Each structure stands twice: as structure tokens, then as C-alpha cells.
Amino acid sequence: MNQTTLYAEHKALGAKMVNFADWSMPVSYKGIIEEHNAVRQKAGLFDVSHMGVIDVEGTQSLQYLQYLTVNDVSRLEPFQSQYTMMLDEKGRVLDDMIVTRLGSRYRLVVNCSNKDKIVAWMQLHKNNFSVHLTIHNDLNILALQGPEAKSMLEPLLDTQWVGGSFNVMYAKLAGVDVLVSRTGYTGEFGYEVFVHDDDVVKLWRLFIEKGASPVGLGARDTLRIEAGLPLYGHEIYGMVTPFDLGYGWIVKLDKGDFIGKTFLSQSSHRRKLFGIVLEEKVIPRQGTEVLEYGVVTSGTYSPTLGKPIAMFMTQRDIPSDRRVSVRVRDKSYEATIIKLPFIKKGINKEATV
């Protein structure tokens, strides 16, 4: 298994480790619920260095990325990011990702589980473009998320933070060179910090000293489900389209040709993601049948609501508060439809480019 540079730190903190896409990653430290609540109430610190970081340089970087992704990369100002997806010719989603325009190049952050697939796909398609790819194995990513993240991080910067959600900035953080990004996967205000191998332990320990709680993959999942955020392999799979997921706004059909455009132009709004909340003492996990509507894509216990919650996709429209039945271990349980997200998000939720 692969290990991030912070592996020894996780072990020293007593983390329970798990094999995640062939990486040894912390699933929890003090406990999923405690860590989850720390992010919602104070600040949590995640090591997400297992994710894939791919830089694209060259005179045709923009054209290349326009061709490979659904969103309009030309609308990015320098040091701005956008959420996007890469599709294949048939319209199948290969991955969802963040694309950032840096000074003279672009940076992609992709799911760990899809990194090899995306790298191969990008290599396959780069022959028609004057571009050069760099796969960064020397960069770590720390995510600092929560209402106290701002007061914890910004005083450590050597320059004033400029911009809002989805902006990035090169800076020195506690004297260390970093790229700070106003992004996250928790539904809270937060940052993702790119830092080199030599400096990551120092920053990890510094944030913990300042009161950030180490948070593992277990709480990462409960947090993103509460925030109604999709995950590849759960909400994003097979022929599901960005429209199905409620992300039609990232598809820019008028930007020119891109892989999957034909499929998307012809596809109509076929499915929709809904949430359910249960008053019962059972968690409807991925694969659980929601009778007459569909199947759960992600389910968990919501520490914030104190109840089981789940997301599912269906072709039918369902009004909020409608009661539905879920089938768990051969018994039926009642659930109530809720419009996503489950919690009111802390971050500015307005759609960016």
C-alpha cells in the first residue's frame, strides 16, 4: 500500500488505518462522530494527499482542457478554480475534479481511485495538443475546514488573503511555501493547502497545536453526505450525467467541442438526487432499496441531525416530506424525503464559473 508523507503522524495520533484505493489512510482518530462535530463546530484537519495532482502546461493547455472537460475553462481568471467532470465519448463520467488556473499552467485535482485512469486518458489525448503533463507525487494536501478555519489560517499567511470561494493563492504560511485554495468537501468554510513533502509535517502539527482536530476518512464521508455532495462510485457512476446530479450548471455546451458533448446535448434531465431522513434505528446504506423509486447511493448516520440519512437517485419527481419505504435486512422502514443538502452549509454556496 502507498503511504502519504504524514503516515507516521497518523500512527502517532493513534489513527485507525484503512486500505483506501491502495493507500493506507486514517479512517478515524478519536472517533467519527467526535471528528465530524469538530469540523461543524470548530475546525478539522484532513490529510488528503492521496488525491491525484496533475499539472498541465504548454501553449495549448486551454484548448486541451476544454476538449477533455465539460465546464468552460476559458472563464477561469488566473488563480481561480472550477468544479468539472471528464466524460468519455459515450458520456460516461470518468471522474469529477477541480481545475485551477495558476499563473502559467493549470492544475487538476482528481479522485485517488481514478488517478491512474485519468492520467492514462490524458496521455491518450495529448498528442493533438502542444501540452506537457506533470504528475505531482511531491505535493501534499491538507484540508482545514470549519467555522474557525479562517481565524486559524489567515493570520499565518505572509500576505492578505484575496478572493472568495474557489480562489487560490500562492503564499508563505508560517514561513512555508504553499498554494492555498478556498475549496473543500465538507459544506463548511475552509481551505485546501498544497505543501511540499519537506514542510507538511510542520504545518500538520502547527494546525493541531492551534486547535484543529485531526479528521479521518470516516468523518469525511459523513460530512460530505450531510452536505449532499456526490462521490464517484456512489452518486457518480455508469451513465449518470451532471444533469442527473443537479450539476447541469457545470456543463457548457456552447464552449465548443468536448468529449461527451454529443451525448450530453441529446440527454434530457432523466434523473434527480433526493435525500431521505429516518426516525428509525437503522442506516440505509448504498444499495438499499427505496421502494418504488430507486436505490440508495450513499447512506450514513448524521451526527448533526442525530438520525440516519441517505441519498438516492430516481427518475420520478417526489415532493419534500413525502413518506417512502426503505428495505433493510428484509424489513421495511419509513423515511421522509428531504431536498438536499441535509444541513445548511457554512460556505458561500453560489455557483462559480
Added chain:
Amino acid sequence: MTLIAPSLYYSDEHEWVRVEGNNAIIGITDYAQDALGDIVFIELPIIGDDCTQMDQVGVIESVKTVSNLYIPVSGRVVEVNEAALENPSIVNSSPYDEGWLLKLEMYEPAELEDLKSSEEYEELISEEE
């Protein structure tokens, strides 16, 4: 380091048994609660239920997973831990004490011999790690 209480019996499914006269008090081990993580829901049999050794009689659900509860010795359920049903986190914090799950009147105390001693259980979990 996982806690193992020396005077208890242990099952392969990570349950413990404390004998009190003809009764068996049953719970899950420290190893089990640690592996499960934060327990949120517990399903137990009801008082009066007949249980046969190795039956799956309940469910322990944590945030990340669901685990079956098996009965290590046969008997009739005489008591269940309501406090644990109300507040499952006590099974995490006190698996051998406040986090006990159910009490049975044993049908066949000889079945205790099928279970492991604390040393044998310690061996089992060191192999699993």
C-alpha cells in the same frame, strides 16, 4: 492495547460471557467495539426469547458498518440492557461493564466449554491483527 478481562469466557465472534449462577451475561469485547467505531444502533432479542448457541440474535450498527450479534450459549433471555439500547455509545466506552447487552438463563451450561479462555481469546485477536 485492547482490554481483555481474565475471568470471562470469549467467543470467536468477539463476544464475552460472564457467568452468574445459572445466568450468562453477554456483551461484545473491547476489540469488537474498537473495530466497529462509534456504535449508533443496537437490536437485541426481547425478554422471553429462546436462543440457541450460534444463532444470530441481534445487530450492532456503527457509523461505518453493521455487525451481527451471535449468541455464544443457549438460553432464555431474562434481561436486556435498556441503557445500551438508548445510548449505544456506552458499549464503546464500557464494553465489559455498563455496555453489557443481555442476560440469559442458560439451558446448557456445558456449552461454556465451547468458548475460549481469556488467554485463548488474546491469541485469537493477536492473529487477526
